[in-house]
Amino acid sequence: MTKLREIMVPGFVHAAKRGSTVSDAVRLMTDRNVGIVAVLDGDHLVGLVSERDVVRRVVAHGGDPTTTKVDEIMTTNIVFAGPDELFQDAVQLMDAANIRHLPVVENGALLSMISVRDLLRVELH
Secondary structure: OOEHHHHOOOOOOOEEEOOOEHHHHHHHHHHHOOOEEEEEEOOEEEEEEEHHHHHHHOHHHOOOOOOOEHHHHOEOOOOOEOOOOEHHHHHHHHHHHOOOEEEEEEOOEEEEEEEHHHHHHHHHO
């Protein structure tokens, strides 16, 4: 049985600080070629901002990403898993929550982010 600990890349976390602008978060996503960033308050995970959030919560409403704060659009009802969660359970969790990215958290610390693509690679191999 494969655990997330075996799949995840430790430290694979792209994060914006609470209070950053949406524009800063988008720049980070673009520079790192990722579709989501964690929002941290210190070391504590407080939210997630995805490309979809930016489009639906800012652009679609004529908002200004240079003045809109990530705090205003971030998802705060975060579904996450621990590093010892089984691969199959993570797949089911992501499917049930209809999410494409799953933060891996241990003792309150964000260790990594797992994507559907990461899980697909495990399944293919």
